[in-house]
Amino acid sequence: MINILRWIVFAIAAIAMNFPIIVTLVTSFKSPRELTSNPGLWVQAPTLDNYATVFTVSDRLNIFLYLVNSLAVAALGTLLAVALALPAAYAIARGKVGERTLLPLIVNLRAVPLVIFAIPLYMMFQWLSLLDTRLGLGLILTIVNLPLALVILVNAIRDLPGELDEAALMDGATRTQILLRVIAPLCRPAIVTGVIFGFITAWNEFLFGLMLTTSNAVPITVGASFFFAASGGGVQWGVASAVMIVGALPPMLLGLLMYRQISGSMTAGAVKG
Amino acid sequence: MTTKTHRSPASEFRLLTMPLVVFLLVFLGFPAIVNLVYSVSSVSFETLRSPEITGFSNFVAVWNDGAFWQASWFSFRFGLLTALLECGLGLFLAIFLAPLIERRSWLMAILMLPLMVAPALVGLMYRLVLHEFAGPVPYYLWTWFGASLSFLGPGSAFWTLVTVETLQWTPFAFLLFYMAYQAIPREIIEASAMDGARYRHRLWYIELPLMAPTIVVALLIRFIDGFRVFDNVYVLTGSGPGGSTASLSIYIYEAFFKQGAIGKAVAASVVLFIASFVVLYGLNTIAARRKGAAR
């Protein structure tokens, strides 16, 4: 009985939270003509034209380039952020180094609109020739991702019992060795969470993608509107929907591949207490 | 046995924070200095390389700007409400649906989908979804109930934005809570079940306290994210009639690019940075002291 209730709750939550995605999917199969006459969720004359528009590669519209760019910058921005955050998180959680100032300082970076750094960064990147490069954008996304990665990892390492470290220390291990051999494997679920959230954030970032790229490193969020802009500030909703669906597929795939890691976190809990 | 641990030199820990510190110094050091100079200068896009230092007039201008306080108030309300809603809903779903998801983990993937779409594009889609003539929501409300609601009018825009944000980011809280819930050792639950503890009792006195650190972290992250909301609000209502839906991020963005008031925008950010640092520092200290007392 309670299980039926659970299914009902699940269905309501799934539909409500995914509603914009459902509408986007439906809209992506509508022709411009149908869009003005049929606002409902049932498509009378489904068409693949919108997808055809998105995948037609011309000298300007190259969705594959934007996807590859996004993939590259999001991967760099995520992995580097986690790699930098993990040792720092360990030091903060265990050594109490930087717990008072460094941690709030970095978390603060998430609270401040980073757009104020856009102009100085632009000038710096110009000087370093990093403008319109994947490397440059990836480095900025690392900054964007650092606060969340750090918070999640500090939280996870604090949860691990200190006896683990002490035992290893007795065996003569250094802190770095403990971090790599004991801590890192145990906080795999947290690392995976950090990677997933970081990748999603990086993939969906818009402002720096807009400001710091012009053609070679344009990410999908910025490239998307190339497809659906219509005259006078209008929007071609059908094409917009198609490009959105295509643009959301890679993080969805990543999520699907990694959700097992997250749900497999029970093992991590076993060492606790 | 503890001698070694306690003497373990702090320098080794410090070394571990170095990569992060150096990275931030390299990439944010220069921009931060430039911004500090801008905040006390008269500067425009024409004088980016030659700002004229004028003292604290930018800060005074920010302080006296009603729009700044209006935006701060919007951000605060928005951040608090969405954080509470998202964490409340996320916690409920994580615990209530856990038995379903444990057996079929693909269900989780469905609930995570909303996170995968860029907030800017979600905002764009809601422009269609909520449109009185082209959007499905008003369409069905009209055909089924004959009702025509205003979703983005002056009275309702705030709540619509809260709903949009909550629906997209509840999965974030849900995911964190589900992980924390799964991490609660089975033995504890089984032991308490054997003691005959009621479900509600177990939830309240055992499970939730164990999840408390994660709940605090989730509330903090969601509050910060709600506070600095930009993309979806900016696309959906802009800064709103009379600036009524301008978050602090939108205020700063518009001061920066639309008004070209770079000094003022940066000064507002510095104020925000200091204010939130003070809050975080305070929270951190309280947490540390509590932990100390508990031991």
Place this chain on the structure above:
Amino acid sequence: MTFARMKKGGLIAAAIATLLAGPAFAKVTVLGWPGGPEEAALRAAADTYNAKPDVSDDNKVELLFFNRDGFWDKLQADLAAGSTAFDVNLLATYSIGRYAPFMEPVELSGEAKVVYGDQVLTTMQYEGKQFGVPTDLSLHFMYYRKDLIDALLNDDGAKAKYAEIAEKHLGKKLEPKNPDEWTWDDYAATALYFTQAVNPDSPTRYGTVLQLKNLLFNMMVFQSLPRAYGGNWMDEAGKVTVDSEAYRKGLETYKMLYDAGATPRDSLSYEFAEANAAYASGQVAAMMQWNAAASELMSKDKSPTVGEVTEAIAPPAGPEGRFTHIHGLGFGLNKNAANKEGAKAFISWLSSKEAALVYARNSGAPALTPEVVKDVAAERPDLVKLGEFAGKYGYVMNGGTSAKALSVYELQAKEFTGYWSGQQSLDDALKNTEKGMAELLK
């Protein structure tokens, strides 16, 4: 770090640097307005130019487009930082003062005066200097449902109802007229008549759709109304004159229409796309909208419900006459251009008759003089109307091309929407606007 590793790092850095620097193309890079007809027209023009035998390989034109959202902000950052990513860039009348410091005046071809006429060339001038070629002109049409208005004009019962509504809401008895003879009062009365909240028998839910989002472009649509009553940003002496009867009348008319429910309640979040969608649904009788919407709203294919019964004319009249806001989009020269000579050559060609005709034939919207437009009149009858309306009714507010023009629009958008949404009084809105504008335009 060992020496070997350092060396390796250095090599990687060097390799990255080479990759990043990229080969130097001696081309002319042109930054255009993405999506829509402006892009198609620019493409055609670039192809024609590149095919010319006297254009060397070094000077061929390559096109570049940014995202449309945030286009002007990104351009601002690029120009201010001295970007060399493009040689020629897009420019608009309302932003010319903002970008002029980072651009160079250009020399147009000898034909430019004949092709565009002095009036249109001024949309690309700042402080007396020509900064660009005016390739596209934007202005407003009043779009209306011919079928509905005709039915109203032929129905005596409806006429009585119309007069009654006008008397009740506007304080004067009006009778339906042919839209080409409308004053703004006639427009308001018609909007009310076709609103179900006012007139339950109305065939449409709303009489009009106003774009009231806090957005600078919406102020351009709005200001033709106060302009028809003699409103202006500043008088000739440079004093801000927004706190005037003309603006009062305009703001009150909009507020009255919004409060009476003559426009959707969500109008405060509407911009171009939303207004078009509302009109295309067939539930709106008339609206002011950019000329760019004509291809969508007057096409049977794109707007099946209204495409065949929609008419587009100049906006209604006020005591001072009939007015439509105009501004131009055009192309100018980046001060830091890498290939300045090539860029100048392209700009000069772009202002020739040949280029203008190519641009016009490929869905661009140049405002051409009557002598030139007749060459394309058969294919583009709308351009005849565009040129005619721009010449007869077009205006630019005093200060509308100044360095702070965009900020003025932003300010008005915030204050005026604050009034329409009921958050502040009309007096406060006008007082704040006047004060802010005096600050910006001093």
